[in-house]
Amino acid sequence: MTVINSRYEGQLRCQANHEPSGTLLETDAPIDNQGKGERFSPTDLVATALSTCILTIMGIVAERHGWDLSGCSARVEKSMTQEPPRRIALLEVWIELPAHLDEKARKVLQKAGETCPVKLSLEGSVPMQLHWH
Known part of the structure; x- marks a missing residue:
């Protein structure tokens, strides 16, 4: 806990x-x-949690296999609903895997990222789209 x-x-x-x-x-x-927008908003943290969780879980798997994940990145876009009640309408994530990884490594890492705890926790509540490059 x-x-x-x-x-x-x-x-x-x-x-x-x-x-x-x-x-x-x-x-x-x-x-x-109604805010200042000078810091992450609470819903920004949800988006950040998703992208960093994907990278972290892939990092764990990469270390286990001895793969170099240097250069891996994720960009997340958060869209909010326009109508009340205010909520996250969509989290869209673009994951850039390092070019030097072979196809087998890419598939293993993608599967790991798709099953990160944040994504699994949000499924069914928040629409998400992951794009793998």
């Missing part, structure tokens, strides 16, 4: 403390929802 303590700071800003490490993170409401 991991504990994260969050506190409202005012002006639509929150601060979260990751208890195990002491790391602090701040969020802002986005500009299109």
Whole structure:
């Protein structure tokens, strides 16, 4: 179990403390929802969690196989619904695998990324599209 303590700071800003490490993170409401947009929004963190989870799980698998994952990247685009209630309409992720990986490695890494815990947790609630390059 991991504990994260969050506190409202005012002006639509929150601060979260990751208890195990002491790391602090701040969020802002986005500009299109009455906020300053000076920090990640809570829904930005959901999008970030998806892309970084994919990369992390692929990193674990790559290390297990001795594959160099240097240069691997992910870009995520988050779209919000236009009608109330406000929610994430789509998370679209483009994953760039390093060119030096062979087809077998690419398939193994893609399968690993497709089964990352964040994606599995969001499935059925948030539409997602993953694009592999």
